[in-house]
Amino acid sequence: MTHVAGKEVTWLRDLRGDGRDTRCPGNVPSLPTMPDAEMLTLELDGELTLTLRTSGTEPKLKFYSEIAGEVGVDRAKLAADLEKALGECIEELLDPEGIGLVAQSA
Numbered sequence: 001m002t003h004v005a006g007k008e009v010t011w012l013r014d015l016r017g018d019g020r021d022t023r024c025p026g027n028v029p030s031l032p033t034m035p036d037a038e039m040l041t042l043e044l045d046g047e048l049t050l051t052l053r054t055s056g057t058e059p060k061l062k063f064y065s066e067i068a069g070e071v072g073v074d075r076a077k078l079a080a081d082l083e084k085a086l087g088e089c090i091e092e093l094l095d096p097e098g099i100g101l102v103a104q105s106a
Contacts, residue, residue: 005088007044015039048085052093061094061101 002009013021019033038054049066067082069075090096096103 004042004044005085005092007048007085009042009044010046011043013039013041042089044085044089048082050086050089060104063090 011022013019013023013029013031015029015031015033015037016039017033017035019029019031020027021029021031024030039051040053041049041051043049047068051064053062053064054060055062063086065082065086067078067085069078094101
């Protein structure tokens with residue numbers, strides 16, 4: 001995978017099994033890995049970080065997001081950019097409607 005939602009994947013970390021982290025030497029992750037861990041982190045265009053992981057106790061897929069901004073950038077614009085990018089990533093990676101996922105807030 002080189003692009004998601006039209007954005008370049010600048011690094012990827014997968015903590016399943018032996019794991020993979022493209023930022024680390026030999027792609028060996030510095031974080032602990034587990035055979036049953038379902039946790040994937042992507043950085044897109046060097047500014048948006050998206051982590052998807054399954055819940056260990058519930059039938060849920062959780063995601064966490066961050067967006068980098070320069071000093072002085074309007075926070076409302078960053079929030080709108082993040083919301084737009086997240087929507088595009090979720091649609092492309094998960095196809096929620098196609099697989100019958102139902103959105104719930106935390």
